Amino acid sequence: AQGPPTPSSEAQSSLEAPRSTAEMAKVAGKKGGRKSQEPVTRDYTIHLHKLLHKIQFKKRAPRAIREIRKFAAKAMTTKDVRI
Secondary structure, X not given: OOOXXXXXXXXXXXXXXXXXXXXXXXXXXXXXXXXXXXXXXXXXXXXXXXXXXXXXHHHHHHHXXXXXXXXXXXXXXXXXXXX
16 A cells, blocks of 8 residues: 655655765764774885985984884874884
């Protein structure tokens, strides 16, 4: 005894349509209250020659380590960098 769909039932069915993964991630993220930290692997090339130009030879290695730490802190958005 079902007749043609009424406008209100059509609107309700469109609200229940499957969501995209991006929308689902937003909803899941809101419930947790905090982003879930998952391990990520990235490869970067740091142009040390550019960073160490005109640096005294015996100060180059410590300076290179500092520059790598600085780059990693910026890329990972954290101060906790261990090399």
